Amino acid sequence: MTTHPVKPPIGPATRLCMSLAARPGQFGSRFHNRLYERLGLDFVYKAFTTTDLPAALGGIRALGIRGCAVSMPFKEAVIPLIDGLEGSAAAIDSVNTIVNDDGRLTGYNTDYSAVAQLLDRAGIAPETPFLLRGSGGMAKAVVAALRDRGHRQGTIIARNRATGQGLADLYGFIWTPELQTQTAPLIVNVTPLGMKGPEAAQLAFPQAAIVAAETVFDVVALPSDTPLMRAAEALGKTCISGAEVAVLQALEQFVLYTGIRPDPELVDEAAAFARAT
Template sequence: MKKLYGVIGDPIAHSMSPLMHNDLFDYYRIDAHYFPFHVTAANLPAAITGFKAIGAAGFNVTIPHKTAIIPLLDRLDPLAAAIGAVNTVVNEEGEYVGYNTDGPGFVHGLKTAFPTFQNEKILIIGAGGAARAIYFSLAQAGVTEIDICNRTPGNAANIVNQCPYASNSNILDTHSAQENMEQYGIIVQTTSVGMTPDTSAQPLSLEKLNRGSLVCDIIYNPLETQLLNDAASKGGSVQNGLDMFVLQGALAFEKWTGIFPDVDRMRGIVLKQLGGSEC
């Protein structure tokens, strides 16, 4: 019997996850299909009950359900519980178990771009859900110095204070982050600033960026944000959000099937859909 997988969110029509995962199911000859499900907040409990009733093998969770789904699940992976957000659910012998592969997906990609990342001082820009997942995952991976720049200091403080993994952190405003930019070997931009259609915006100046520092922007549409263009012009290395998106999906696929998939194949599917190519 064909296994059922999917992604739930509101909206959901824009999701590229069905393209990625259905291609992988075909490639690995797995009898399964992945569907996009438009689920409103009001219908979330009924949707999870329905998935259980039909025995769905697993699904992804996107905005706005990553936190709201937690009380509807049977168990949580410790990292997902600490972050307080779930993006991947696995049917484990009838129990729905929640995981977060967003942060680990980012770290997986970072490890490829900057193998010594654990020894670097890192600046995270933003304090939303993505920043929280990345901060917790970096701290879990052994990074000991992670600062956060955010317009609302209280949100950044909540991330630092609630993280169960040890790390030294400072909370900075935009001016302080810009003035101390030379301290950081890695800068991670987690906000929506610079996303299509407002592609000329960037969250802060990189005037004092060190040559050779890595600037990551989790946005992948456009593939090159203004921040990344600025970083490259100043001699920095750059990484867009494509790796994080692809690798969070790869880690989810591995949890469902036991197979870590061909990441280059997944990247190619997304690039084709976006109608672009990486430099």
């Protein structure tokens, strides 16, 4: 039987990490706290929301909160309230992680780095053309990661002209409001299509685009077996799921906060625990 260090009881030395989101979820809290427990770390992680972002950031600084995950709609709004941006956040002007070093708050974007790592792991060549559906905050992280890997041929599909064309122009790609007959070796969904709720049964790309693709990437994490992922898996395509993004970006946050990189087996166990209801 594997033994783990004993986690100290919560006390004055306990370090707090947190998240800020409009709709707080449980994955991050369960993932981080499970790793703290398994590694015997004197840390606690708690999810929050706020209607007063400047006060929340002031609290992080004043109370010595070690780290903060940042979700929509705060990813860009926090930038003027912190002291600097690391390269991953500066590349896209979007922050999903704040690290507090003795009162200095630095912004990172572990979504960006997670996407880049997953594309590398899948062996996708930088010259691979892509179709990407979506133009929100996460789409910006994915498009920036693709551009910075060297992808030069890509189409952003988004009904919202302002955000869709703006995103395409920012990174040097093409925008179209609707997907017609276009296909590409890499297709990426960065919309809520397939997510739990009213759009859970919708396929993010038509069957013809899935058949023509070599790799299918869906950032929807809950559920990870979206209609797009099921269709791609049935065709034997290389698949990258939103669950992989969620775990890898949370892992990189954990490393930033604690300075410790857990063994892969422990990460898998914590991820499984975090997904369980």
